[in-house]
Amino acid sequence: MSKTKNFFQNLIKPFRSNSSNGGENEEDLEKIAQKEQKNFLFETLVAATKDFHPHHKLGEGGFGPVYRGKLDDGREIAVKKLSQYSNQGKKEFENEAKLLARVQHRNVVNLLGYCIHGNEKLLVYEYVANQSLDKFLFKSNRNVELDWKRRYEIITGIARGLLYLHEDSHNRIIHRDIKASNILLDDKWVPKIADFGMARLFPEGESNVNTRVAGTNGYMAPEYVMHGQLSVKADVFSFGVLVLELISGQKNSSFNLNLDAQNLLDWAYKLYKKGKGLEIMDAAIVPSASPEQVSFCIQIGLLCVQSDPKSRPDMHRVVIMLSKKPGHLDEPMRPGIAGNRYRRSGPRPGSSSTAGASGFSDSRTSESTFNINTNTASASASASTLASSSKSDPHGKRPMKS
Numbered sequence: 519m520s521k522t523k524n525f526f527q528n529l530i531k532p533f534r535s536n537s538s539n540g541g542e543n544e545e546d547l548e549k550i551a552q553k554e555q556k557n558f559l560f561e562t563l564v565a566a567t568k569d570f571h572p573h574h575k576l577g578e579g580g581f582g583p584v585y586r587g588k589l590d591d592g593r594e595i596a597v598k599k600l601s602q603y604s605n606q607g608k609k610e611f612e613n614e615a616k617l618l619a620r621v622q623h624r625n626v627v628n629l630l631g632y633c634i635h636g637n638e639k640l641l642v643y644e645y646v647a648n649q650s651l652d653k654f655l656f657k658s659n660r661n662v663e664l665d666w667k668r669r670y671e672i673i674t675g676i677a678r679g680l681l682y683l684h685e686d687s688h689n690r691i692i693h694r695d696i697k698a699s700n701i702l703l704d705d706k707w708v709p710k711i712a713d714f715g716m717a718r719l720f721p722e723g724e725s726n727v728n729t730r731v732a733g734t735n736g737y738m739a740p741e742y743v744m745h746g747q748l749s750v751k752a753d754v755f756s757f758g759v760l761v762l763e764l765i766s767g768q769k770n771s772s773f774n775l776n777l778d779a780q781n782l783l784d785w786a787y788k789l790y791k792k793g794k795g796l797e798i799m800d801a802a803i804v805p806s807a808s809p810e811q812v813s814f815c816i817q818i819g820l821l822c823v824q825s826d827p828k829s830r831p832d833m834h835r836v837v838i839m840l841s842k843k844p845g846h847l848d849e850p851m852r853p854g855i856a857g858n859r860y861r862r863s864g865p866r867p868g869s870s871s872t873a874g875a876s877g878f879s880d881s882r883t884s885e886s887t888f889n890i891n892t893n894t895a896s897a898s899a900s901a902s903t904l905a906s907s908s909k910s911d912p913h914g915k916r917p918m919k920s
């Protein structure tokens with residue numbers, strides 16, 4: 519037996535003795551070896567991004583800028599470069615790198631590798647062709663690309679991705695920053711949960727910890743903001759906000775459609791209680807929407823944003839609800855008020871996490887059974903015309919800041 523082979527045999531011995539299946543362990547070793555290959559050379563990333571050229575910049579988040587690049591083998595990548603002035607970001611970066619190496623799911627973004635070069639730390643992801651959900655959902659000229667079928671698939675995909683993080687991955691992972699800009703869409707509009715910088719890896723069996731508050735305005739669960747109490751139900755709350763945003767095309771943190779409602783959740787709840795839940799629907803999805811399915815999703819969204827975390831369903835229950843034909847669901851109680859605390863101490867130049875909602879006058883009419891919100895158009899429709907109505911008023915478009 520050659521020296522190398524001997525070394526390899528010794529290496530896998532301890533794995534063999536713990537398992538009845540030696541083949542699987544050799545596979546494990548292979549996986550470990552593959553993981554080691556994830557360390558990219560800085561020069562490779564410089565070449566791939568044309569020396570981090572501004573033309574290659576995709577955006578800028580809490581960690582710093584993100585660049586698009588192409589590797590020699592043709593793979594397209596997104597490189598997240600940690601801002602050097604943020605210590606907190608550095609910790610989050612390391613957290614994300616370690617965490618993502620363990621996570622593999624269709625609805626979670628794939629980390630290809632990382633790079634540490636002097637003070638520089640970088641994460642290398644698969645490039646996700648359609649970028650982030652917020653770039654479509656909150657833009658009146660692009661939201662039509664998201665018809666109801668796509669939005670429904672995005673909702674179910676995010677639910678499955680979150681279920682995986684909460685229950686099926688190695689350790690329980692609470693994301694803590696579920697929001698539209700952290701959902702990437704691939705070329706087939708499959709949603710991928712991204713940005714695990716603030717996620718915590720939970721030891722098994724531990725479901726609730728007190729920790730510092732971090733998250734994004736408009737998405738944070740009240741118990742998390744007020745008492746720093748973090749559990750999977752905080753992600754469920756953010757997911758519920760996102761569901762209601764997907765249906766309404768409205769951003770919760772800058773909601774100003776209705777004077778009687780404090781925010782999007784309050785607006786949706788009040789209309790739901792009056793039996794007019796479908797009025798929150800984005801005009802852009804009216805032609806493609808199934809009113810029954812939309813109503814069902816509004817109810818699920820409202821169940822997820824209930825004030826009491828114990829009353830919120832877990833993601834397992836949400837996935838089951840979404841996979842069933844519309845039927846009986848619990849009655850949602852009053853929604854909690856999403857937290858509004860500033861989250862990061864470091865500067866966030868050019869951050870993409872806010873969008874204004876000014877300059878819009880509410881032109882909904884109230885005669886018909888379903889009044890559709892006018893994110894893209896002034897529209898109202900009865901139940902029977904809902905599926906067939908396809909025209910939107912281009913002049914009714916609401917100006918949005920990018």
Ligand SMILES: Nc1ncnc2c1ncn2[C@@H]1O[C@H](COP(=O)(O)OP(=O)(O)OP(=O)(O)O)[C@@H](O)[C@H]1O
Pocket residue numbers: 576577578579580581582583584596598627643644645646647649650695699700702712713869870871
């Ligand atoms: N893997 C990727 N493929 C394609 N685009 C990406 C990828 N990762 C990030 N982006 C783009 O880069 C932008 C910045 O991403 P990043 O995750 O750093 O910040 P963010 O989610 O916008 O904000 P925050 O850090 O506050 O969560 C995103 O808006 C997204 O459009």
